[in-house]
Amino acid sequence: MSxxxxxxxxxxxxxxxxxxxxxxxxxxxxxxxxxxMPSWLANRxxxxxxxxxxxxxxxxxxxxxxxxxxxxxxxxxxxIHRTMDRLSVSGLDRLSPNQHYLxxxxxxxxxxxxxLLNYLLYDAGHDTCRMAVGDNLLNNTLAADLMxxxxxxxxxxxxxGARAQYRALTRTSRYMQYSLQQGxxxxxxxxxxxxxxxxxxxxxxLLKMLLLAYRDKSTAQTPLQGxxxxxxxxxxxVSYELDPCAVDKAHELAVIEQLGEYIKKPDEDLKSMVQGxxxxxxxxxxxxxxxxxAASSLEDLTEQLDQTIVSNTRLYxxxxxxxxxxxxxxxxxxxxxxxxxxxxAELASSSAAAxxxxxxxxxxxxxxxxxxxxxxxxxxx
Numbered sequence: 001m002s003x004x005x006x007x008x009x010x011x012x013x014x015x016x017x018x019x020x021x022x023x024x025x026x027x028x029x030x031x032x033x034x035x036x037m038p039s040w041l042a043n044r045x046x047x048x049x050x051x052x053x054x055x056x057x058x059x060x061x062x063x064x065x066x067x068x069x070x071x072x073x074x075x076x077x078x079x080i081h082r083t084m085d086r087l088s089v090s091g092l093d094r095l096s097p098n099q100h101y102l103x104x105x106x107x108x109x110x111x112x113x114x115x116l117l118n119y120l121l122y123d124a125g126h127d128t129c130r131m132a133v134g135d136n137l138l139n140n141t142l143a144a145d146l147m148x149x150x151x152x153x154x155x156x157x158x159x160x161g162a163r164a165q166y167r168a169l170t171r172t173s174r175y176m177q178y179s180l181q182q183g184x185x186x187x188x189x190x191x192x193x194x195x196x197x198x199x200x201x202x203x204x205x206l207l208k209m210l211l212l213a214y215r216d217k218s219t220a221q222t223p224l225q226g227x228x229x230x231x232x233x234x235x236x237x238v239s240y241e242l243d244p245c246a247v248d249k250a251h252e253l254a255v256i257e258q259l260g261e262y263i264k265k266p267d268e269d270l271k272s273m274v275q276g277x278x279x280x281x282x283x284x285x286x287x288x289x290x291x292x293x294a295a296s297s298l299e300d301l302t303e304q305l306d307q308t309i310v311s312n313t314r315l316y317x318x319x320x321x322x323x324x325x326x327x328x329x330x331x332x333x334x335x336x337x338x339x340x341x342x343x344x345a346e347l348a349s350s351s352a353a354a355x356x357x358x359x360x361x362x363x364x365x366x367x368x369x370x371x372x373x374x375x376x377x378x379x380x381x
Contacts, residue, residue, distance in 0.1 A: 091288030244279020
């Protein structure tokens with residue numbers, strides 16, 4: 001048994017057994033029916049039955065991870081057309097298809113952030129990357145199968161005790177190093193969990209975890225030098241005009257403020273994945289920053305990541321509207337914008353406790369820039 005078997009993505013020889021489990025899932029039939037069936041049929045029992053038949057047919061000849069990603073790319077194009085008003089990308093020309101990278105991005109959606117990254121790499125003819133996911137998202141067998149089939153590996157966060165946690169994080173760091181040494185790119189979010197408050201900041205603890213595998217006493221290199229010698233680090237900014245999960249995030253933060261904790265339901269993460277995937281997002285943009293090849297310290301790397309990620313984030317009318325409401329400014333030039341009307345309706349229907357948190361998610365995209373001393377060049381309507 002390999003050191004990494006418990007956390008690695010699936011291999012090609014495991015694909016068909018995993019697909020058999022996936023196709024039999026009622027949850028997948030419910031979600032996939034939204035993609036492959038007409039809207040009037042998607043939510044009916046016969047629609048789900050037909051969807052399973054379609055999935056069996058489409059997956060019958062899939063024998064490798066690459067085969068699966070070819071199929072997923074087609075389905076993802078349907079998601080793009082149905083849930084986004086426009087998808088744009090910048091900075092891909094900074095990347096070489098012959099080079100592997102460590103991608104670090106802001107994190108707003110469980111599935112969409114890394115899926116968008118991989119889709120755009122795939123569409124441009126680059127190899128896709130292995131993606132880090134927290135073990136809290138893999139309690140559901142279907143979610144675990146789908147993610148590991150799509151080149152995701154597990155970040156073990158639930159280990160009990162300090163020693164067990166250190167061993168688990170060291171194994172994650174070694175697996176990322178192992179992947180990069182194989183010439184396979186890796187993606188990880190800049191902080192643990194989604195930025196439910198809208199603040200995009202790199203957690204120094206995450207960078208320290210990345211460096212655990214580079215503590216080599218036989219070399220004069222520091223762990224940071226070891227990482228940057230092995231691979232450039234690419235800051236990635238993901239921007240959504242609308243967040244389909246924003247209302248639920250605001251509710252969660254309101255409950256935490258009132259009760260001190262929020263207890264998730266067993267299937268809540270899976271529902272959030274489906275909602276983030278299928279919900280309306282307005283315009284979406286992904287920006288690849290200049291690859292980072294040198295940093296004098298962990299603090300310097302953190303600053304480079306934050307400056308690039310925030311400066312490349314696109315600001316939309318929804319963010320301008322939220323900022324104006326927070327500041328007591330006039331919003332008349334914004335209220336008739338279609339996505340602003342969606343946000344205004346969500347604010348109106350939210351509870352008094354959740355409303356400020358919903359507003360902050362959008363307004364804080366402006367505050368990110370203000371706190372880092374970045375101008376408003378990313379403000380686009």
